Amino acid sequence: MSPVVLSVGPGMPYGAPELKAVRRKYMARATVFASGLWSGVYLLGLALGVLVIARLPATRIITLPYQLLPTPPPLTQQIPPPAIAIAKPAVATAGVAVPVPDAKAEPERTIATQQEMSIQGPTPGALGDSLVVAPPAEGDLPKLDDYVYREEEPALITDAAPVYPDIAREAQVEGTVLLRVLVGKNGRVIEVHIDHSIPMLDQAAVEAARKWVFKPALNNNRPVPVWVARQVRFSLH
Numbered sequence: 253m254s255p256v257v258l259s260v261g262p263g264m265p266y267g268a269p270e271l272k273a274v275r276r277k278y279m280a281r282a283t284v285f286a287s288g289l290w291s292g293v294y295l296l297g298l299a300l301g302v303l304v305i306a307r308l309p310a311t312r313i314i315t316l317p318y319q320l321l322p323t324p325p326p327l328t329q330q331i332p333p334p335a336i337a338i339a340k341p342a343v344a345t346a347g348v349a350v351p352v353p354d355a356k357a358e359p360e361r362t363i364a365t366q367q368e369m370s371i372q373g374p375t376p377g378a379l380g381d382s383l384v385v386a387p388p389a390e391g392d393l394p395k396l397d398d399y400v401y402r403e404e405e406p407a408l409i410t411d412a413a414p415v416y417p418d419i420a421r422e423a424q425v426e427g428t429v430l431l432r433v434l435v436g437k438n439g440r441v442i443e444v445h446i447d448h449s450i451p452m453l454d455q456a457a458v459e460a461a462r463k464w465v466f467k468p469a470l471n472n473n474r475p476v477p478v479w480v481a482r483q484v485r486f487s488l489h
Contacts, residue, residue, distance in 0.1 A: 393434065393477050396445055400478045404470040406435045412463035414484055420452040421488065429457040429484045437475040439466045447481070457484035 394400050420426075430448035433441045444461045446454055461484070468475035 402469040402471045406466040406469045410465035412460045414456040414460035425452045426486045435466045439468045
């Protein structure tokens with residue numbers, strides 16, 4: 253009498269020896285099917301991600317030089333005029349001090365209020381643009397009439413009185429030379445500009461100004477270069 257072999261489905265015999273015989277074939281099929289399924293899911297997600305990124309609006313980057321960055325508006329409507337640092341005048345000791353006119357001040361500036369700034373138009377960020385403030389370069393110096401924001405004004409540390417020129421003394425020339433000097437981050441004078449000139453006395457005033465040493469102006473506890481106005485007075489009487 254021949255043995256009876258039972259099966260649980262078409263082509264699937266019943267029993268441990270039979271199952272061991274076909275396990276490699278079905279394991280390989282399952283592995284290939286699972287790998288193909290997950291590869292398809294991954295490629296579908298990648299395609300959707302590329303499609304979403306392609307439909308996003310383009311973002312422009314606007315680089316704004318720090319010189320064009322406006323000063324922050326005050327919290328009150330009383331807008332003080334910009335301060336200008338004026339050190340004590342250096343005097344050529346050749347006589348009695350005489351009164352001199354005040355230093356020339358910067359022209360009055362008008363700063364927009366917060367309400368005026370809000371109605372000027374949409375900001376770059378509102379249009380999808382990215383606003384980037386370009387930091388000043390290491391050797392970038394302000395021009396003569398540039399406003400440089402600072403929290404602490406420069407202070408004179410080392411003064412140098414001018415040498416009265418002999419030709420001016422013989423010609424009885426006296427008066428006040430008004431200078432503006434650019435004080436660097438190290439407190440030294442980098443440039444000298446003459447605002448009020450007396451030809452015979454200008455050179456002596458400039459030579460004295462180049463010997464001045466200041467405590468530099470500070471912004472956020474960091475030194476910044478600024479222009480400072482100062483008088484150099486020459487008096488014979």
